[in-house]
Amino acid sequence: MQEHIVIIGNGISGVTTARHIRKLSDKKITIVSAETEYFFSRTALMYIYMGHMKFEHTQPYENWFWDKNRIDLKKGYVKSIDTNSKTLHFVKGDSLKYDKLIIATGSKPNKFGWPGQDLEGVMGMYHKQDLDNLEKHTPNNKVCKRAVIVGGGLIGIELAEMLNSRNIPVTFLVREDSFWNGVLPEGESQMINKHIKNHHIDLRLSTNLKEIKSDDNGNVKSIIIEETGEEIPCNVVGLTAGVSPNIDFIKDSEIEIGRGVKVNRYLETNIPDVYAIGDCAEQHEPIGNRRPIEAVWYTGRMMGETLAQTICGNKTQYKPGHWFNSAKFLDIEYQTYGWVFAKPRENEAHFHWKHHKENICITVSYRKDTNMFLGINTFGIRMRHEIFDKWLTENRDMNYVMSYLKDANFDPEFYKAYENEILTQYNNTFNTNLAPRKKSWKRIFSKA
Amino acid sequence: MNAIKHIGLVIFLIGLAIFSALPVLGTFHLNEASFNNIIKEKNIKSDVFINDIKSNIVGQDFKGMQAISPKISKALDNANETHIKNKEWNKKIYTKSSDMAALIGKKSANGFIATNKGLMWLLTFGLGIIGALMFILPNVILLGKKGIKNDGIYHESSTNRGWIGWMVFIFLVSFYLVLYFASEYATNWTLLVDPISEALSGNPAGHWFVYGFMYCVVMTVMAVRMYIKYRHNIYQVFRTTSVLFFQIVFAFIIPEIMVRLQMPYYDFKNAFPLDYDFFFQWNLKDLINNGGIGIFIMVWGIVLTLVIVPIMVYFFGKRWYCSWVCGCGGLAETLGDPYRQHSDKSLFAWKVERYLIHTVLLFVLTMTAMTLYSFFSETGTVLGIKTSTVQNIYSLVIGSIFAGVIGTGFYPIFGNRVWCRFGCPLAAYLGFVQRFKSRFRITTNGGQCISCGNCSTYCEQGIDVRAYAQKGENIVRSSCVGCGVCSAVCPRGVLKLENGPEIGRINPTEILLGNDVDLMDLVNKN
Numbered sequence: 001m002q003e004h005i006v007i008i009g010n011g012i013s014g015v016t017t018a019r020h021i022r023k024l025s026d027k028k029i030t031i032v033s034a035e036t037e038y039f040f041s042r043t044a045l046m047y048i049y050m051g052h053m054k055f056e057h058t059q060p061y062e063n064w065f066w067d068k069n070r071i072d073l074k075k076g077y078v079k080s081i082d083t084n085s086k087t088l089h090f091v092k093g094d095s096l097k098y099d100k101l102i103i104a105t106g107s108k109p110n111k112f113g114w115p116g117q118d119l120e121g122v123m124g125m126y127h128k129q130d131l132d133n134l135e136k137h138t139p140n141n142k143v144c145k146r147a148v149i150v151g152g153g154l155i156g157i158e159l160a161e162m163l164n165s166r167n168i169p170v171t172f173l174v175r176e177d178s179f180w181n182g183v184l185p186e187g188e189s190q191m192i193n194k195h196i197k198n199h200h201i202d203l204r205l206s207t208n209l210k211e212i213k214s215d216d217n218g219n220v221k222s223i224i225i226e227e228t229g230e231e232i233p234c235n236v237v238g239l240t241a242g243v244s245p246n247i248d249f250i251k252d253s254e255i256e257i258g259r260g261v262k263v264n265r266y267l268e269t270n271i272p273d274v275y276a277i278g279d280c281a282e283q284h285e286p287i288g289n290r291r292p293i294e295a296v297w298y299t300g301r302m303m304g305e306t307l308a309q310t311i312c313g314n315k316t317q318y319k320p321g322h323w324f325n326s327a328k329f330l331d332i333e334y335q336t337y338g339w340v341f342a343k344p345r346e347n348e349a350h351f352h353w354k355h356h357k358e359n360i361c362i363t364v365s366y367r368k369d370t371n372m373f374l375g376i377n378t379f380g381i382r383m384r385h386e387i388f389d390k391w392l393t394e395n396r397d398m399n400y401v402m403s404y405l406k407d408a409n410f411d412p413e414f415y416k417a418y419e420n421e422i423l424t425q426y427n428n429t430f431n432t433n434l435a436p437r438k439k440s441w442k443r444i445f446s447k448a
Numbered sequence: 449m450n451a452i453k454h455i456g457l458v459i460f461l462i463g464l465a466i467f468s469a470l471p472v473l474g475t476f477h478l479n480e481a482s483f484n485n486i487i488k489e490k491n492i493k494s495d496v497f498i499n500d501i502k503s504n505i506v507g508q509d510f511k512g513m514q515a516i517s518p519k520i521s522k523a524l525d526n527a528n529e530t531h532i533k534n535k536e537w538n539k540k541i542y543t544k545s546s547d548m549a550a551l552i553g554k555k556s557a558n559g560f561i562a563t564n565k566g567l568m569w570l571l572t573f574g575l576g577i578i579g580a581l582m583f584i585l586p587n588v589i590l591l592g593k594k595g596i597k598n599d600g601i602y603h604e605s606s607t608n609r610g611w612i613g614w615m616v617f618i619f620l621v622s623f624y625l626v627l628y629f630a631s632e633y634a635t636n637w638t639l640l641v642d643p644i645s646e647a648l649s650g651n652p653a654g655h656w657f658v659y660g661f662m663y664c665v666v667m668t669v670m671a672v673r674m675y676i677k678y679r680h681n682i683y684q685v686f687r688t689t690s691v692l693f694f695q696i697v698f699a700f701i702i703p704e705i706m707v708r709l710q711m712p713y714y715d716f717k718n719a720f721p722l723d724y725d726f727f728f729q730w731n732l733k734d735l736i737n738n739g740g741i742g743i744f745i746m747v748w749g750i751v752l753t754l755v756i757v758p759i760m761v762y763f764f765g766k767r768w769y770c771s772w773v774c775g776c777g778g779l780a781e782t783l784g785d786p787y788r789q790h791s792d793k794s795l796f797a798w799k800v801e802r803y804l805i806h807t808v809l810l811f812v813l814t815m816t817a818m819t820l821y822s823f824f825s826e827t828g829t830v831l832g833i834k835t836s837t838v839q840n841i842y843s844l845v846i847g848s849i850f851a852g853v854i855g856t857g858f859y860p861i862f863g864n865r866v867w868c869r870f871g872c873p874l875a876a877y878l879g880f881v882q883r884f885k886s887r888f889r890i891t892t893n894g895g896q897c898i899s900c901g902n903c904s905t906y907c908e909q910g911i912d913v914r915a916y917a918q919k920g921e922n923i924v925r926s927s928c929v930g931c932g933v934c935s936a937v938c939p940r941g942v943l944k945l946e947n948g949p950e951i952g953r954i955n956p957t958e959i960l961l962g963n964d965v966d967l968m969d970l971v972n973k974n
Contacts, residue, residue, distance in 0.1 A: 331595030385894025
């Protein structure tokens with residue numbers, strides 16, 4: 001009898017694990033999900049609402065894939081886990097035995113106890129069901145005269161873009177005094193503020209939600225702003241004030257939880273044969289500059305890749321490489337490699353370049369004493385992941401990175417390049433006299 | 449702005465309606481002198497046919513091609529039947545009845561349309577162009593800031609296989625059916641563009657001139673749409689300009705001017721085997737009889753296919769031909785752009801694609817081998833099979849039905865590259881070079897893919913781009929025409945079309961960049 005691996009959650013973490021276990025072994029694999037029958041890309045939900053894609057396009061694997069790779073899919077909502085008898089109990093009363101259990105249930109939108117937060121028309125933007133709910137409440141600007149979004153993070157701005165695509169007026173409440181400035185340095189955050197307003201989105205900075213008011217039928221009627229008491233009439237409220245691990249069903253089990261499911265570097269929980277990965281996992285100690293809970297697509301995938309090794313006998317630590325991430329703010333693409341903090345930490349400084357007209361800028365973070373390159377944020381310029389990964393490994397200094405920046409450019413062909421302009425400003429700022437190096441395929445393809 | 453768009457749409461539809469009605473309108477009156485000219489020109493020896501036409505058509509008025517055409521084809525059939533019965537082979541007429549009807553129709557058109565060509569041009573092409581531009585140009589403002597403009601594509605009937613899509617499908621298919629199989633009904637269309645044809649080549653227009661002219665007009669108008677939609681993406685702007693240039697100058701103007709200069713009609717960029725009749729006997733004879741320029745064309749045609757095309761594919765990928773130069777590609781990238789998302793991405797479709805396109809390549813090569821053998825050995829058959837029969841089958845099934853009726857007619861249903869993906873033998877040939885010996889690839893940017901699927905959805909060639917990108921693998925597929933739209937629509941800057949060293953071009957991975965380096969080394973061993 002093959003060992004039975006049960007994975008709760010068919011998001012990127014769970015599915016990556018399942019795929020890699022199948023590559024490495026013949027174990028019996030079951031993926032449990034209450035959300036959808038087949039894996040889809042959560043990051044693409046917005047494009048369905050905007051009409052760029054249909055739901056089927058967000059499914060990275062055709063439906064026959066699962067059968068062919070002998071990955072069983074079970075639709076069901078897990079009510080509780082009995083780790084003694086190694087059994088999952090479902091809401092519908094049935095149960096499932098496992099030999100090894102992987103918890104990959106992702107996140108759920110945060111709610112902070114606002115009055116009216118459970119009214120009809122209040123929603124997050126995370127699950128497939130949220131999308132269906134959004135389609136129901138905001139099909140067009142006749143049904144939904146205005147929507148209010150609460151929380152200025154990545155999901156918030158995506159939701160704003162979605163509603164904007166159907167010409168639904170949006171008021172966007174952001175607690176901070178500039179968009180996402182807990183993560184983005186000042187100049188970049190300011191640029192995004194402007195860009196949001198240019199899209200006719202009513203951006204309210206330093207603004208908190210006090211309550212959501214209901215009409216006679218239990219639908220959203222308006223919201224009240226904490227600071228001013230202003231009442232904004234609206235039909236829909238999007239709650240996008242961050243996410244937290246989706247682990248309510250674990251609370252009564254013996255599995256140790258904090259904010260998320262507590263795991264060690266091997267992604268093991270306190271119970272043998274139970275693992276947790278992705279958004280719902282919480283490291284006992286943060287890894288490097290990373291947060292203990294990393295709710296990021298890429299890290300979910302990496303944990304999946306890693307855990308599959310452990311499950312299949314090659315016990316492997318979760319040891320992520322250099323940090324990277326990406327996002328898109330309406331029309332502005334953002335990539336980051338290495339660490340660029342909103343405010344430089346001790347002994348760190350930023351070099352910032354911005355195009356005089358376009359929404360293009362970069363911020364490079366470096367050590368003040370050694371001039372060592374620490375990371376880069378790029379907006380409106382695409383850059384090569386491989387190159388920065390290599391430079392970070394090689395501990396390159398700023399002079400090197402600035403001189404060889406052309407190697408890192410990843411914009412489409414014939415695009416205007418800005419490396420010379422960037423280097424000129426760098427030379428002026430630091431009184432250096434560096435010459436730009438020509439792009440070299442040899443350097444690009446040489447491994448670190 | 450929206451008002452301008454709506455008025456433009458109405459104007460366009462009026463132009464389109466008049467254009468669509470023209471095949472069955474107009475009056476025809478064949479006089480004796482014109483008919484005598486046709487007899488002389490076509491060297492018609494059938495007294496049965498001549499008498500039949502003289503008694504039933506000459507001197508009479510006909511309303512619409514549908515009144516005159518059946519009579520001509522009946523006369524032709526009767527005459528040939530008689531001659532076959534009497535074994536009078538020299539009297540048999542080999543001209544197809546629709547060509548005969550087109551010829552007679554052209555000489556006998558006399559009514560309002562024939563006498564007001566300029567006005568009628570304005571009412572059809574003119575209104576169409578003005579209306580379409582009024583519909584398209586406001587998008588400069590309506591589409592808002594530059595960026596990806598795919599909002600609502602799957603909400604609209606025209607771009608989501610709704611009723612408008614099906615109407616466009618019916619129109620395009622009907623248009624191609626008329627063009628290939630009932631060209632006499634294009635007679636009135638030829639009248640509209642007679643002045644332009646006469647200015648270029650000195651000859652009145654035939655239905656292929658109508659097609660060529662319309663092709664250029666449609667591409668130009670839809671290129672304006674491309675420029676607006678992709679104005680942030682200089683690669684798309686460059687590429688669109690390039691296909692437009694090659695279509696108008698190389699496919700349309702130069703061949704017409706060559707005819708005026710008594711040279712053979714030739715499109716210098718149309719490479720064999722897409723140009724499948726290049727080695728046909730009549731073409732080779734025509735080229736040889738044309739002396740210096742004919743020989744030059746013959747050598748050029750061979751060098752183009754055997755040397756220039758593969759070398760360019762080595763350096764730039766097959767995109768240099770398929771999406772910067774080719775006419776079929778040009779129409780697909782302009783008129784077809786709104787339908788690019790309909791290409792089927794399933795594994796099944798990929799299998800069908802490989803069987804079909806390589807079968808067509810095999811077909812064209814076999815046919816050409818037979819043709820050349822017949823040409824040099826001066827026999828009409830190879831191993832008992834008539835060469836001309838094979839040629840006719842190819843011309844009909846592949847050249848007309850696959851490339852034309854299905855290739856373009858099915859845009860709104862199966863996407864804009866049906867022919868290029870499933871049928872074009874040149875694309876199959878370039879595909880081999882691109883896959884096995886080329887510097888071109890679409891580079892995947894490390895581990896940045898989020899599997900959203902925009903790239904796959906908007907790949908006109910039905911490549912599941914995401915399947916590679918989400919594994920951190922470069923895309924090196926023979927069918928990729930390098931349109932660059934996957935890279936354009938990617939929200940995370942993951943894809944880049946580039947020409948680089950062959951080493952590292954194909955990079956199978958299991959673990960993506962960004963994870964533990966030891967794990968990557970362990971798992972990604974090639």
